[in-house]
Amino acid sequence: MTFTRTVKEEILRVQTNDKNELAAIIKMSGSLSLTDHSLNLSITTENAKIARYIYALIESIYHTVPEVSYHQKPNLRKNRIYTVLLAQHVAELLSDLKLADSFFGLATGIEPHILDDDEAGRFYLRGVFLAAGTIRDPESGKYQLEIFSVYQDHAEDLANLLHKFMLDAKVINRKNGAVTYLQKAEDIMDFLILIGAMQAKEVFEEAKIMRETRNDLNRANNAETANIAKTVAASMKTISNILKIKETIGFEALPAELRQVAQIRLDHPDYSLQEIADKLETPLSKSGVNHRLRKINKLAAEL
Structure with missing residues (x-):
């Protein structure tokens, strides 16, 4: 019907x-x-x-x-x-x-x-x-x-x-x-x-709410997927730069604080910035981890 x-x-x-x-x-x-x-x-x-x-x-x-x-x-x-x-x-x-x-x-x-x-x-x-x-x-x-x-x-x-x-x-x-x-x-x-038509109104409203909920979930999933893809791409770029440093000037040439972050990134390519921060011996914020990774990328770019 x-x-x-x-x-x-x-x-x-x-x-x-x-x-x-x-x-x-x-x-x-x-x-x-x-x-x-x-x-x-x-x-x-x-x-x-x-x-x-x-x-x-x-x-x-x-x-x-x-x-x-x-x-x-x-x-x-x-x-x-x-x-x-x-x-x-x-x-x-x-x-x-x-x-x-x-x-x-x-x-x-x-x-x-x-x-x-x-x-x-x-x-x-x-x-x-x-x-x-x-x-x-x-x-x-x-x-x-x-x-x-x-x-x-x-x-x-x-x-x-x-x-x-x-x-x-x-x-x-x-x-x-x-x-x-x-x-x-x-x-x-x-x-x-x-x-x-009150019953029909309720059916209509329920269908509208369900559709909007599905759309919201899809948007959230798409955003999360995009963020994951972005994180993975950034991670792979940094790993590539770390390997470049190891092959040219050597891993030991890095300052201790950069070397520790670089090693965690190599060991855990899927880690988020927060997870890398939690793994460090000395507590550090996400922005601090990001700052050190950018230093590593900059150093690799200059080689």
Whole structure:
């Protein structure tokens, strides 16, 4: 099951009977037709549970029983398309939901009262997400929530509604419409809270934390590996210089304090500066050890 479907099925478990939610679903997935001088409203979805939910909303709010049918998509996936059809009192329903438009059949923007009322806005967001929302699986590491709108003005209004809830929504044009989207993980989690998908929010947050923890560990491991490689390279360079000194002027030519550090480096190529310091007869700091090794390297360079 996709993460999008998981979110939708969670919020479907709560029947709201809210007109703003129904208005959003009709706005996103509804179409009008005229048959035998009768105005029909069709609402389509690929999710059987959403179809049943729409059916229950209409029946509960308007005490009208719609019809539900389905047909198979003519492609390899063979998904079913469910249609909730209302053939009675359509004009009254559209008028009550403030969706009627004398020219286009359905108004294209979002009603001002939804933009002004936080509670109405939350229910509207539930509806638009049920009808046309998708969320990328947080396990993928790329966070994205999208809501597709046929009309540009609706996508812009939707972004403004999300801005009201302090979410950084943006709009991008697509071939057949426009997409309102969120890309920040924190915004997506806040959106899930707004529409009542608390369990999905917890799953999303856990996936985000686990991924960030893995990334932090990888960065730490990479840094440690780089430091080890750097230490090994420096050690090999110093050993090479010590051997050069032994072959030219002789080991005994080194001052006693340099000779002792050089011998420990030869005997223990993998030692860190601190480990060399701990091995000395006379206590010395890491910087002191480093200073003596640099003297040895400088002396070798002058030979």
